[in-house]
Amino acid sequence: MTLLDEQPTQAAPAPARPSRTAPWLRDLALGVRFAAAGGREGWIRTMLTAIGVGLGVTLLFLAASVPHALDARNDRDTARSETKISENPDAQGKKSDTSVLRIGADSEFHDRSISGYLMRAEGSHPVLPPGIDAMPAPGEMVVSPALRDLLNDPANALLKERYPYRITGTIADDGLRSPNELWFYAGSDTLTQAAGGHRVTGYGDPEPTPPLAPLLVVLVIMVCVVLLAPVAIFIATAVRFGGDRRDRRLAALRLVGTDIRSTRRIAAGEALFGSALGVLIGLVLFLVGRQFVSHIEVWDVSAFPSDLAPDLRLCLLIAFAVPLTAVLVTLSAMRSVVIEPLGVVRDNRARKRRLWWRLALPLAGLGLLALKGQTGEYEVVNPYPITVGAVLVLLGLALLLPWLVEACVNRLRGGPVPWQLATRRLQLSSGTASRAVSGVTVAVAGAVAVQMLFASMNADFNKATGQDPTRAQFYAVSQKVGGNAAVETINEFRATKGVTQVIGMVEAYVTKPGKYADGEMQPTTSLNVGDCATLREVARIDSCEDGDSFVVHPRDDKEMAGWMDKTARKGKEVEFESESGRKQRWTLPADAKTVVSRKDPIGEDRWGIMVTPGAIDATDLPGASTVSQIRIDESVPDAAEYVRNTAARIDPGMHLATLTSVARDRQYASVQTGLQVGATVTLLLIAASMLVSQLEQLRERKRLLSVLVAFGTRRTTLAWSVLWQTALPVVIGLAVAVAGGLSLGAALCWMVGKSVDDWLVFLPLAGAGGALILLVTLLSLPPLWRMMRPDGLRSE
Template identity: 80%
Template sequence: MTLLDEKRTPAGPVPPPEAPSRTAPWLRDLALGIRFAAGGGREGWVRTLLTAVGVGLGVALLLTAASVPHMLDERSARDQARSETKVSGSPDASAKKSDSTVLRLEASTDYHDRTITGFLMRADGRHPVVPPGIAAFPAPGEMVVSPALGELLDAPENALLKERLPYEVTGTISQAGLRSPGELWFYAGSGTLTGATGGHRIAGYGDPGPADPMPPMLIVLTIMVCVVLLAPVAIFIATAVRFGGDRRDRRLAALRLVGTDIRMTRRIAAGEALFGSVLGLLIGLALFLTGRRFVAHVEVWDASAFPSDLVPDARLGVLIALAVPLIAVLVTLGAMRSVVIEPLGVVRDSRSRKRRLWWRLLLPAAGLAVFGLTGKVEEYGPVNPYPVAGGAVLVLVGLALLLPWLVEACVKRLRGGPVPWQLATRRLQLSSGAASRAVSGVTVAVAGAVALQMLFAAMNDDFNKITGQDPSRAQFYAASEVVSGDAALHTIKEFRATKGVTQVIGTVEAYATKPGTYTDDAIQPTTSFTVGDCATLRELARITSCRDGDTFVVHPKDKGQADWVDETARKGGVLEFDSYGRDKPLHWTLPAGARTVGSRTDPLGEDRWGIMVTPGAIDARTLPGAQTVSQIRIDEHVPDAAEYVRNTAARIDPGMRVATLQSVERDRQYASVQTGLQVGATATLLLIAASMLVSQLEQLRERKRLLSVLVAFGTRRVTLGWSALWQTAVPVVIGLTVAVAGGLALGATLCWMVGKDVTGWWLFLPLAGAGASLILLVTLLSLPALWRMMRPEGLRTE
């Protein structure tokens, strides 16, 4: 055997050929689609940029929404860090005096429609604890303020506020001491603050106490807010990846001429969409990072945030990064199923493939069924968020899927009319899908907003309580526990002399008891003791005649309480006023001629009763433990009358409580959820307007040659402008009809879930008006582009 023979002899069995890879064609075709999107010339880049900008707007809003949990956690952490450390025992207990303790008095106030929170502080030693956000403890007469409050004080038109806070500004509170950049907060040093003047001693900052749990109904409301705000964003992203579909299909038809099959063509289209969506992710991230730098200067509905607070949750960020390209590929593949791409052209939406209605109704029906299976939400029971969110998503997405069928069914029956109307309806009959996609975001947003507004209206009574206060009799309530005796009478005179004040119901109030010896389990008879002039007492009791020196025993409406008053207020008997160990108790004899009268509800809504006397019957300056209370009515036609009242209160006692009387009191958690809805709805509405504009511009670009031909044949620009308006208006009107019907059904179901009756069936009117206003806005903004595309140059082709 020669060496040549050895080489010809096989060494062993020949291995079978390897099976073709299933992923290799996908990767090759996706890469080819990416090359077409990235290097497709000017037309390819315009389409890619339209898709990327549309996706980027949605991604920026999704990243902002993903940052909300971190923002809320940071705000809560800073709020707890500046709260005083609680002392074991009573919640109001003071710390023991030491070298680091601080006397503190809350001196918050309101200015116009904003709340200013602040504290007067006095150190007990040389090393006082310092609240977070400030470098050094303020000396007496000095003040450190938040940046927003500093700007407010520096403005010349805010001289009244400067008068109320007459301290020298020596520093600025940093981010560590503020919840938000727009917060109005200050710390001022005092050299006269004591425990007797209202000071409360604290030993440190940082309250570890848990926050109040959110009621189940508010949890349902919060879930719905998130769904309603984010569902239109997801639909808009799915719409954006289909921008420029006509040109893409014509390009893919040309590829069929060189040998690509149907599957390869679809994978190439998916690659183009993948590139546009990834570029959109980058644009969205750039928009988010750019906008985050300026977020501290933006305040919407009194809500703002620091740039460092807007950090997307890592898990949500990864989900967004993976979901957006996946949605782009799936939407593109789904859209290609309704298009037949042949080597010599494109057959779109043929007669044999009509839109089916039955499966479009399954999603909203399934959503309502999920709500039905979930059942009603218990008032104090746990809430499972997934069925609530899932049912709402199914209903809203189902409405978006129902819209294309409804638009097609409506526009195919439109005939005749003026030339602009015929141009618009004919265009809609040829390609109603693009018009339906453009307004699907409006449909979902309005439907969700209608449902939310119905839920808000149904839950309104639970979180907005009727206070019983009467703002027509008095607009302000002022009370101080450290202003008593002679100073109390002076306080009432000061309020009456304040500019803009028309009436003051001013009283000096204390508690009187029946003297005697009582066992430990016995209750000493006690009643309120009120000193005021005749005009004041007439506002508190049913007094027909009165002169200085008179005394009255005022009976409440409840007979049991009236008997208790009679047991304490014995005519001709002795009453005792406790000085709480600071001095001997004061004894005073109730005149035998005191008259008995009925009580009257005061402007605060309280039924006042007990013993009421005029200043001539007792020297109010001698009453131990008394406080001054003023209910003030102003002339609302006097500019800044409310600020003059607050300035007077701050001058008399910086810690005096001044409250505005209001007939309805709103729950703070409820108000915060409503503020979140308003902020989110504003952002979503702006996104929808931008999406409709981008879609309109994309459709105009697709019809550039057709518009030039129409102008060349003598069609007036006004005619084409009206045609663009009708082409936008018809799908929006149909979409709003679907939104109102679906929103009412969803809202009624949600009201049933929380066990409330529907109280607002007509709340959709302003929301429908807001959606309709987008028609005019988008049309006006697209007119300049429309005029440019009607030039003769549009007839050129290559």
Template identity: 75%
Template sequence: MTLLDQKRIPAGPAHPPEPPSPAASWLRDLGLGIRFAAGGGREGWVRTLLTAVGVGLGVALLLTAASIPHMLDARSARDQARSETKISESPDASAKKSDSTVLRIEASTEFHDRSITGYLMRADGDHPIVPPGVAAFPAPGEMVASPALEKLLDAPENALLKERLPYKVTSTISDEGLRSPGELWFYAGSGTLTSASGGHRIAGYGDPGPADPLPPMLILLTIMVCVVLLAPVAIFIATAVRFGGDRRDRRLAALRLVGADIRMTRRIAAGEALFGSVLGLLMGLALFLTGRQFIGDVEVWDTSAFPSDLAPDPRLCLLIALAVPLIAVLVTLVAMRSVVIEPLGVVRGSRNRGRRLWWRLLLPVAGLAVFGITGKFEEYGPVNPYPIVTGAVLVLLGLALLLPWLVEACVGRLRGGPVPWQLATRRLQLSSGTAARAVSGVTVAVAGAVALQMLFAAMNDDFNKVTGQDTSRAQFYAHSEIVRGDAAVHTIKEFRATKGVTQVIGTVEAYATKPGTYKDDEIQPTTSFTVGDCATLRELARVTSCRDGDTFVVHPKDKGQADWVDETARKGKVIEFDSYGRGKPLRWTLPADARTVGGRTDPSGEEHWGIMVTPGAIDARTLPGAETVSQIRVDENVPDVAEYVRNTAARIDPGMRLATLTSVVRDRQYASVQTGLQVGATATLLLIAASMLVSQLEQLRERKRLLSVLVAFGTRRVTLGWSVLWQTAIPVALGIAVAVAGGLALGATLCWMIDKDVSGWFLFLPMAGAGAGLVLLVTLLSLPVLWRLMRPDGLRTE
């Protein structure tokens, strides 16, 4: 008997396989989408690369932004490390002389509007302390310079700077002694520096004190700068993951033929977006690491950084690594809900109705309401950043959501016109959402920039003070603690002999006191004492007749201060000059025939009073604790006249303080925040230009066959080029209109919060011009690809 003869035993009923769990279905479909993105042939790889490039650009900028806190901390730490160690809270406190102490005086200067910081130093012993980044203490006549300053000195066209700093460069300052690679810094050795000539003794380097805190208004500015610069990046990343959506939908329609349902196609699309976003993360990391190596060679608005400074916070890196793929998946799923993917390659809109406006207005209104609930800031009170960030993000995001409705509403009413205009408007009518997404980053960036510019303009008076200096009478102010020979006359002669100098007000100044013994709670009468020739005294006091040897008692406008001057300036009585520890006190009798005159305001904006004498009345060399002061007027039409003046000052006294007179002085913290905005805005504009270009190229690639058909039917290439320009210009124009309106509203609200009046309603004009420039730039860069796509072989298909 064989097995065939055996009686067959009927099998039991078959059990259907258990359906996979929702998590398993998600993982399976996401994996399938990743396989399509990675192995979908040339078309699949082109779309994936476009997405990766778009996401990568945004991720690179996000990583750079995440590095800013570390960069600022590192710069501040290096700056504090090279500051002198404080002996006490008194700014004039000096260390006791020892084998390691150093005498030094600041010898900073400027060259072609670039600040150069430096110190003249002289060692007190054989083992002097050295600043961070300096290997050996410079000998007299030698200098340790930063690499940027050494390069500047070596340039043949900078001979005037070489003349001002005639020291031999023996070594360079390493990175640990500089705030940034482009910083101009030096330490020069001196063999003649003394305490009497202005030298200050220090015993070490490293100031552990905290930096000055930012005022509340600057904190508000900083928060808004971060929001405005990063919001377009997030929108661009959300836009990049939707590149190539039409081709993807047609490919997913083919999957419906083999049994895939709607939910499965959405999960597969999410898998493709997930793969592109992860690839973009890796590309962004590569761009960041590559660009970081060259960051030291890039200087924007006089700001640069060392590669080691760009170290993102690990927590922010983790947030970026999780948020970018999550945004990609969510944006794809939301976008897939607006279309129905059917078999046989049919893709159509799920519902043929226009976009609704009401819910798009809720976000900006809610953002303004958050500001209203927060209320006005106190001038010196604490600042809560969370409502500021929430309100600003809601307003800017609401403007981005409002743009698609506005574009659809406007282009739907456009009719007629030239052929390029009709091609552009018809294309926008068919797919206005794609065009609106492409320029949403421009809308957010412009709106934020308009609001920030209004905020800066409103705060301008608080951080830009009018000095009262008269720049028509003098452009430079110099003072030196070295008084040798006929110091004032010598200084005047040197400056007057300088090329381009037209007038010099030169004086020797000291302080005169009323002799006597005073209790601790009594104030010794004191007034200023000025030595200068007659021409100089006429600039400082209302002197009518004057000759060498004359003496004057000068009264200010305030009668109370005039009485205080007379307490010291007693005609025919003795006055005393205190040396402040830099020499012996000197007594001198004020002549009884001294004339009383009124004071004048000098070019630096200070009113002069006290005792004024000509050189024939007293030997200025005998005055203890005196300083030489010069105010210089120049012919600004002479090239490099400022450099000639600075060279003369350095030749008279390397430690001479030379300041440029200006009618307005800016707060340094305010200026640094504004510099940060300019640097960030430059990077954001470049990103927006790149995003618009990538989006434009992706749209052209989608319409390759259509362009070839139009050319085959005789459409001129110039016509198509103009149509591409209008397709970009119309959404950008509408986006800028939305941005200007939203930016003005946001800026006015922020000005209300800080209790400031709006001082500039037309500050949006430069940003509108920048938007128009972006349109032209993107169009010009996309034309070569457009010409290449308009070829007959574009009609070929498989």
């Protein structure tokens, strides 16, 4: 046989490369099986994780519902607004078979706002606002469910007296902004345009809502970041519940041959199951809870169940992001744990926490905000740099906390027994305690920054009105004309219970008699009738007796004073004006005194002719109206309600305003209310999540606690040790929160071009964080007593 006859041997085919996906799926599925069928201990651990994640997911679904809820509220509000026929708000539509006259009849009752309209149909087919089926007849009213309950309450007899109408129906949900809104429509057969009625020809205002000011956009972005960042922290913390027992069980898997990578993937599978179950629990809690949301009111804000409809894309994002986060957090946490066949070794001592990258995150966030630069007053705000910068700062604070806790507790030595138990436990493993407090740290830091931003913007959105609530508390203007009605209005207010003074004047307008060419302006001024006490409130008068007359000049306005003197000529006649065309003349006394005006309680200067009742018969003045400023004795119970009842009895359409020294911008007030509502809900989540975390830590140490009690340790000693073990990370966390919050707040104030007005804004927030920890500790004491029983030594 030659070499040519030899057949070459074929090499064996190379084995197929193993798939990287298959081991992942296999190990994740095995982890899911361990979590779902791991016995009593496994189920307890899984349920703790699921409950912690579920609470966070519930709030995420709630946050995802906010845009739809706001749009729904605004749509309902727009639908009941009158259709504008002109840019002029005083423009009236044409009278028709469908037109309606209406006048606002807003009021208050025990600090709750009541809104509504008096309505009169001008034809047989009047247009109706949303929520009602028929126009209320005279003497009847349709009301919101909340107002109906308020009126039917026997304790609210004063409110029932204010609205003596027969309730014939209830306004449906599509006619209300919120379920707890106090709203009504009442019928009238006396309302006219002369009495202030405004003609409505349709409903539905198509005008868009004005955009938020750039400063408020920055504020809204920060509010969203501050409210949602703690939620993400708590979800990540909940995923790591029961880590110690899980790691000991994974050591058994290593004993039967599982490699370290598979062990980590199995742990990730357990976290995946717990977080997925938490998403389902969160969804169920959200769906069940929103059915009762109409019965809940937080800071005067409520919503209908249909309003809480989160966007489907956000729901899908939450459903996928939460389990994915759980897997990543678990894999990251397992890197610091060495699981061997005979036990678990944590490399806390071998590899200390590094500081540089923990400092890099908040510094990077502050740097990003600095690169963004200052925001102009009319500049369109780019939300992304602000959002990313704030998130980096808050996340960096949460990551900095474990390093600080470890660095501080490792230097603690000696002290009472409870203190030593607490510090020794923290020295052995401070990570769990740090994670439990990180949410509070982020929440307080964000709240400090937002409150600093609020304080710096306060002057821009809260303007001084010039009103003086110490001189008068109410300001009333009636559209009823005629001197007799004006005098009766003042007298009725003076006779009201709790009223100490009425600065009331009968007001009319007078002109200089004569003939004037077309286009020539006729000199005109006002004529006010009031007693001496009233006139002294609006003019600087030294002496006054009934029968006196005064010419009141405006302060520091010689041009206006000269124009006024063309009408107010001493010893000469003036002529009264009225829409009815009735003419009447009166002679200004020659001995009338000239004085200077004084700001009245509402902050206005009044000038013109001012006379006392002895100089002119105020009941016979044509075209007269009344302006009343009312002072009450606040020590008299319900004095304000008596005043409002008198106003409603005199004229249901009377405008009665409460004097205030500061006027708040509505958009600014809405953002602040949103922050208060969100902060309240977030604090409740923080409390619930911390309680679950505390119970998980106690469950981990159940046997240790039982052993200590069996050796004679007093229960009070253990209780104090639990308190110290919680308090130490909290104190460090609050210190980090204050420092980080002040830094972030100062950066944000610089961005909007404002100076920091209050560096001590953190005090109440830090106090609230400390009180929250104390509350959680107190709630965890009953489970602590149960875990100290001797049966805790039993092993299964």
